[in-house]
Amino acid sequence: MKIGKHSLSAVLLTLAFVATALVIGSAGQAALAVPAPQVAAALPPQAANAAAAGDVTPPTEPGGVRPCPPPLAPTVPTGYASICWTPSNDDTGVVGYDIYELTSAGFVYRTTTTSTIGGFSGVYGRLYTMYVSARDAAGNVSLPSQMITTVATLGMTPTISPSPVPDDIAAPTKPTGLTDGCLADYPGVAFCWQPSTDNVGVAAYDLYRKTATTYLKVGTRTASAHPSFTESGLETGKRYLYFVVARDAADNLSLPSDSLSALAREGLPTGTCTVTYRATTWTTGLSAEITIRNTGTTTIDGWTLAIDYASPAPRLASGWSATWTQDGTRISGAHLQWNKTIPAGTATQVGFNAAHGGTATAPVKVSLNGATCLTG
Incomplete structure (x- = not known):
């Protein structure tokens, strides 16, 4: 059997994509920059099925999130970041999966699909962090999937040369050493972490808390030698799941830190x-x-x-x-x-x-x- 030049190139390119994709949590991987979306952010489509109005049970969380070879890509000077996942279950049926991208402004809605593979266009060679959530006809939304970071490739068909990338594409290192209870007298959640490094300099850290439907951006802290975060207004005695992302002046984003389960404490007396x-x-x-x-x-x-x-x-x-x-x-x-x-x-x-x-x-x-x- 003969393999044409274009077919062979497509196979090699697909293998290269799989080899370079990264899943959060894998050790020893370096991060590239994650740019802001190239399209205007929009809200996911809302359900219009009035018959499902009484349904309040959300679908199960999408599992098995992994990088996937992108579908046949159009001949455009951009890359394409694509992931796959296992289907969610729902008592009335899943009607769509919404994909969100991590940006310096927080997670931004990018696209919706009815299949278990999806993605979006981006700068060739850059890494993108995203998650997927399932939605049913009544608008109930699942827990967000595990976050995943994957590279944007040129797809499975020959394309023209990729567009040039900005001068600074080096992302800060992943924040590490998240420690709960750094300010024991604070009435709420308080934690700290080890500072990240960057080829130019870390500008800030963005803080995220996991909720029932998303990863909510809850604050930003200017880079310092001893970075920390506090959040009040939480339920005392309850644990909350957080992660940290470092950001430089060019808005290159680090890989998200490992998650931290932080306890909301009562704090010490005010002294009045x-x-x-x-x-x-x-x-x-x-x-x-x-x-x-x-x-x-x-x-x-x-x-x-x-x-x-x-x-x-x-x-x-x-x-x-x-x-x-x-x-x-x-x-x-x-x-x-x-x-x-x-x-x-x-x-x-x-x-x-x-x-x-x-x-x-x-x-x-x-x-x-x-x-x-x-x-x-």
């Missing part, structure tokens, strides 16, 4: 109040005397003191200098009219009596108007 708790105990009861001191710079006008105990908590019996109530393991005292205000630098005293089952435990947390107080 100090509470002194003194309890006299006996076999089945206790009498607690509490001093509330305003250590802030402004007057506290109206207050509620909350004292949280581990279970089993003492059982409130009576109290003084406040209106006392109990809800589960929390005993609370609200101001009376005569001690409603606590000027800066002054204090007020309150107290209560309670019963216990033989062991009088100390409070695990004391807060004033919802803010944790220092204890002393």
Whole structure:
């Protein structure tokens, strides 16, 4: 059997593409630049099937994401980055797969396909990071797939010479050493990492958090010798998945860092109040005397003191200098009219009596108007 010159070239080019594609997480690979999209970003098409309006179950996450030889490419002076994946499952059926590209502005929608192979045009020889999500007729969107980085090639048909590339195409190195809890007193997520390097210089780091449908860009940090990131407004005690991308002045992007599972912490007290708790105990009861001191710079006008105990908590019996109530393991005292205000630098005293089952435990947390107080 004879193989023509064009056919042989296509085979060799396809093999070269497979050999040079990179999947995130593979060790020892160097990254090239990832340019911004060459087409205007658009939103994925929305479902218009009214019959599926009651469907709230999203498709399963696309799996097995891998680089694939691009389909027959048009004769244009661009490259083509293409991936394949295994089909998602859905109770009513998947109607499309949306592909998103990582840019300096975040992940940008690029194209939609009904098959399990897809991609987009780009600069020949450059690496592109992307992910794919599945969508059903009701508009439910799956979890984003694993991210993948692959090179743009010229396709499987002969093309004209590729267009020239910019002068700086060297990307920063992949961020490493992500460490959770670098700022233990921060109320939310706080983590840090080792700085990346670049042939010209790293300009910034972009931070991403995984959500139910995408990888959300949640912040940018200017390059420094000790880079770190914080995010508030999260659910305390819950873990969130993050990754970091380094960027230089030419908008060349590094490979995404390995993912970090970061814990949203309560943080340390703000220091605007100090509470002194003194309890006299006996076999089945206790009498607690509490001093509330305003250590802030402004007057506290109206207050509620909350004292949280581990279970089993003492059982409130009576109290003084406040209106006392109990809800589960929390005993609370609200101001009376005569001690409603606590000027800066002054204090007020309150107290209560309670019963216990033989062991009088100390409070695990004391807060004033919802803010944790220092204890002393």
